[in-house]
Structures are given as C-alpha cells and as structure tokens.
Amino acid sequence: MAADSKPISYSIVIPVFNEEAVLPVLLRRLDLLLARLHGPAEAIFVDDGSSDSSPVVLQALAKRDPRFRYIGLSRNFGHQVAITAGMDAAQGKAIIVMDADLQDPPEVVEQLIAKWKEGYDVVYARRLSRAGESRFKRATAHLFYRMLSRMSSVGIPADVGDFRLIDRKVLDALRQMPEQDRFVRGMIAWLGFRQTEVTFHRLERAAGETKYPLSKMVSFAADAFLGYSMTLLRFSSIAALGLLVVLVFVAIYSLYAWLYLEVTPGWTSLMISIIVASFFQLISLSIIGEYVGRIYLSTKSRPLFIVDAIKRSPQTERPAASDGFDLHRQGGG
Numbered sequence: 135m136a137a138d139s140k141p142i143s144y145s146i147v148i149p150v151f152n153e154e155a156v157l158p159v160l161l162r163r164l165d166l167l168l169a170r171l172h173g174p175a176e177a178i179f180v181d182d183g184s185s186d187s188s189p190v191v192l193q194a195l196a197k198r199d200p201r202f203r204y205i206g207l208s209r210n211f212g213h214q215v216a217i218t219a220g221m222d223a224a225q226g227k228a229i230i231v232m233d234a235d236l237q238d239p240p241e242v243v244e245q246l247i248a249k250w251k252e253g254y255d256v257v258y259a260r261r262l263s264r265a266g267e268s269r270f271k272r273a274t275a276h277l278f279y280r281m282l283s284r285m286s287s288v289g290i291p292a293d294v295g296d297f298r299l300i301d302r303k304v305l306d307a308l309r310q311m312p313e314q315d316r317f318v319r320g321m322i323a324w325l326g327f328r329q330t331e332v333t334f335h336r337l338e339r340a341a342g343e344t345k346y347p348l349s350k351m352v353s354f355a356a357d358a359f360l361g362y363s364m365t366l367l368r369f370s371s372i373a374a375l376g377l378l379v380v381l382v383f384v385a386i387y388s389l390y391a392w393l394y395l396e397v398t399p400g401w402t403s404l405m406i407s408i409i410v411a412s413f414f415q416l417i418s419l420s421i422i423g424e425y426v427g428r429i430y431l432s433t434k435s436r437p438l439f440i441v442d443a444i445k446r447s448p449q450t451e452r453p454a455a456s457d458g459f460d461l462h463r464q465g466g467g
C-alpha cells in the first residue's frame with residue numbers, strides 16, 4: 135500500500151491501556167481520518183501492558199494493514215512513557231499524539247495539521263470544555279493546570295493535554311532528553327520552537343472507563359511540579375524568609391520580657407536558643423535544597439540548548455558533523 139513506498143508524512147501515536155471497549159469505534163474513526171489526510175500516514179498503537187484483548191486486536195490489525203503499527207510494552211509503564219515509546223518509533227514529518235478513547239476528536243487532527251502547514255513546529259490542542267468527567271476530576275484538573283502554568287518556569291499552557299502535533303525537528307530534539315520522570319508536555323514547552331494552539335471541546339469517553347485512577351493522577355502531578363516548578367524546592371527558603379520576621383519579633387519580645395517583666399528563670403535563654411537553632415536549620419535546608427536542585431537538573435542530562443536553524447552563506451564550507459544539535463553536547467561535560 136501507499137505507506138510502503140512513499141515517505142510517511144503523518145504519524146499518529148496512540149497509547150492504549152485496556153481499551154478493548156473503545157477499539158471498534160476508534161479504528162473506524164481512524165480509518166476515516168487516515169483516508170482524509172493528504173499524504174501517507176501511519177497510526178502507531180502503543181500497548182502499555184494491557185491485560186484485556188486490546189493487544190490481540192491491534193496486532194491482528196497491524197498484520198493485515200500496513201498503515202497501522204503495533205508496539206507492545208512489556209508491562210504497564212504509564213501514559214507518558216507509552217507516548218514516548220510511540221514517538222520514538224514514528225517515521226512521519228509531523229507526529230500527532232492522541233488518546234485512544236476519542237476524548238480527543240480525530241477531526242481536530244486536521245486543524246493541527248493545517249497550523250503545521252502554516253509553519254508552526256508545535257501545535258497543541260487546548261480544551262475549552264470537558265464533558266462527561268466527574269466534578270472531582272474537573273476541579274482538580276482546573277487547579278492543576280492553573281497552578282502549574284503559574285509556577286512553571288517554561289510557560290506550560292493551561293488546559294492542554296498531550297493531544298498535539300510536533301514537527302520532526304521537535305521530536306529529534308525531544309529524543310535528546312533522556313530524563314526518567316517524563317512529563318512530555320513540560321518537555322515540549324521547555325524545547326521552545328514556534329508553538330501555537332487550536333481549541334476544541336473535550337468529549338466524553340466513547341467507551342470504557344478512565345485509566346487514570348487517583349494514584350496515577352497524583353504521581354503525574356508530582357512529576358509535573360517536581361520537574362517544572364522550583365516552588366517546592368524553594369519551600370524551606372521561603373519558610374526561612376517568612377519566619378525570619380516572626381522569629382526576630384519573638385526574640386525581641388523575649389529579651390524585653392527578661393528585662394522588664396517577670397519571667398520564669400530560663401525561659402528567655404530557652405526561647406532565644408530555639409529561635410537561633412530553627413533559623414539556622416531553615417537556612418541550611420534551603421542551601422542544601424539549592425544544591426540538590428542543581429544536582430537534580432544535571433542528572434536530567436538535558437542538552438544545554440537546542441538549535442532551531444543555522445543560516446550561512448554557501449561559501450563557508452564546513453564539515454557537517456560539527457553542525458547543529460551536536461555542538462551543545464560538549465556543554466554537559
């Protein structure tokens with residue numbers, strides 16, 4: 135078929151974890167979508183250790199139709215890792231990540247592609263509304279996105295999930311980020327490039343139930359905040375500063391009481407020792423925090439910077455090997 139001969143234009147990456155209920159309708163809609171796209175396209179299903187019939191169905195499909203590919207992970211590694219595995223295998227010039235449950239409508243993919251053709255490297259889909267989700271999920275998601283986009287240092291947009299399109303060059307840069315705790319949307323925000331959004335109304339799950347129980351939501355949020363906000367790290371510094379004022383007042387009061395009021399013998403010295411000791415502990419913790427933060431950042435082994443484009447006149451001949459992405463590798467030392 136077409137996918138065999140011509141280079142692939144679009145790769146659609148779909149993480150799948152126990153989604154047998156939704157697969158029939160997903161496959162029908164995907165088939166229609168692939169037919170509408172102008173250019174050869176592939177859909178890559180990443181089975182994230184499903185225990186239902188999803189792997190059987192998807193493997194059979196991949197065998198009979200070359201537009202569909204199947205990657206089975208050896209166990210459940212989680213949504214973010216599944217996405218990463220799928221993107222690693224993608225061959226397209228544009229790579230689209232989409233959930234299996236059709237909460238991300240496949241029709242929006244065409245809008246993502248239209249923006250990409252305008253020249254954007256990252257096109258994310260922002261949710262204007264969310265249907266069919268519990269009040270708890272909506273409230274926690276609302277809070278999560280607001281806090282994260284305020285506290286993050288790289289401008290992670292609010293109400294944006296992993297439903298997005300990235301250009302090949304963004305994927306190549308993303309693959310240079312070997313970090314363990316993967317929060318893909320944060321990593322893509324960190325990368326930069328020309329980013330834009332399209333908006334959509336998030337639909338109800340077409341079938342089945344959410345595969346994100348509270349425990350997974352909590353560890354997901356932890357990855358986001360620990361990886362993309364310095365606020366938690368600076369907690370002891372902030373506490374030290376905040377308490378400094380209080381501690382100084384308490385110390386002054388203790389001295390005043392010792393001089394002019396009746397106090398139990400020993401109270402003043404006890405107060406002053408506690409205040410001095412707590413203050414030095416907070417200061418030491420914040421200094422250690424800063425060091426740990428720097429060590430944490432270095433262990434991520436991210437490139438120092440990402441080159442988007444290099445322009446020079448054709449006369450300046452240089453060997454291609456010292457070009458582009460490889461340059462900054464030396465920076466990690």
Ligand code: UDP
Nearest residue numbers: 149150151182212213216233234344345346
């Ligand atoms: N998923 C996955 N591994 C997991 C959990 C979820 O691959 O451990 C997939 C799931 O099959 C779906 C996508 O990630 O395609 C989003 O999950 P879900 O729809 O359950 O999350 P929600 O929309 O409820 O936040």
Ligand code: MG
Nearest residue numbers: 233235237339
């Ligand atoms: Mg969903």
